[in-house]
Amino acid sequence: MEMPFQPNSGKNLTIKTDFGQYARYPVKTHVIMKDDVMTDVLDKYVCPYLEKGDTIFISEKIIAITQGRAFPIDEIKPSGLAKFLSKCVVKTNYGIGLGMPETMELCIREVGRPKVLFAAACAAVGKVIGKRGVFYNICGMKARAIDGPCDNTLPPYNRYAKMAPDKPDEAAAELAEHCGCDVVIIDANDIGANVLGKSRPDLPDAFGEQVFGDNPHDQDCQQTPISIVRKVA
Numbered sequence: 001m002e003m004p005f006q007p008n009s010g011k012n013l014t015i016k017t018d019f020g021q022y023a024r025y026p027v028k029t030h031v032i033m034k035d036d037v038m039t040d041v042l043d044k045y046v047c048p049y050l051e052k053g054d055t056i057f058i059s060e061k062i063i064a065i066t067q068g069r070a071f072p073i074d075e076i077k078p079s080g081l082a083k084f085l086s087k088c089v090v091k092t093n094y095g096i097g098l099g100m101p102e103t104m105e106l107c108i109r110e111v112g113r114p115k116v117l118f119a120a121a122c123a124a125v126g127k128v129i130g131k132r133g134v135f136y137n138i139c140g141m142k143a144r145a146i147d148g149p150c151d152n153t154l155p156p157y158n159r160y161a162k163m164a165p166d167k168p169d170e171a172a173a174e175l176a177e178h179c180g181c182d183v184v185i186i187d188a189n190d191i192g193a194n195v196l197g198k199s200r201p202d203l204p205d206a207f208g209e210q211v212f213g214d215n216p217h218d219q220d221c222q223q224t225p226i227s228i229v230r231k232v233a
Contacts, residue, residue, distance in 0.1 A: 168197025
């Protein structure tokens, strides 16, 4: 079937990887909300265009949203510890991360206060010896995937903070069974991509990281949180 989807502005449709050349067809959806059901979303926007061998890539953000793991920031009440630790986070141009009390509070809830305190102590030592990323390495992907509001994010999520998806491998497997093709849950930005969930364990993380290495979904208001990925000649 001819694909009606066009690459986002400034992004290429195809990419060369160690696994071959792939087209990434970004699928525009309505604004996904907490009450949406992902199988219904895929039935409406994706399944009619699938071919054998396709892989569905889904932004981790909409999986988290439909799992009820995204929260308006004015509903998150940060603890004193969250307020203190957030001041120690190095700010970047690629998202707020844990650099605000509300997102740090979500990290404490998700990872646990003892582990966060241990990670913070180790990170302090790491700064002294010039080693960065210690906090995230200890707290893991659940902490790394937490993010906060951003001005260029699609409303209403420009005023939300979100956790990582819960049990992302299981979520990917359930969606794959529904659609009949592989599913990857991806966390991508302009500095790279991380696979958070995949429908089968033998699907290489490197495949997802390379296919989405240039972030074809982009970071602004494109409203394309899903891509159909297809190998091309």
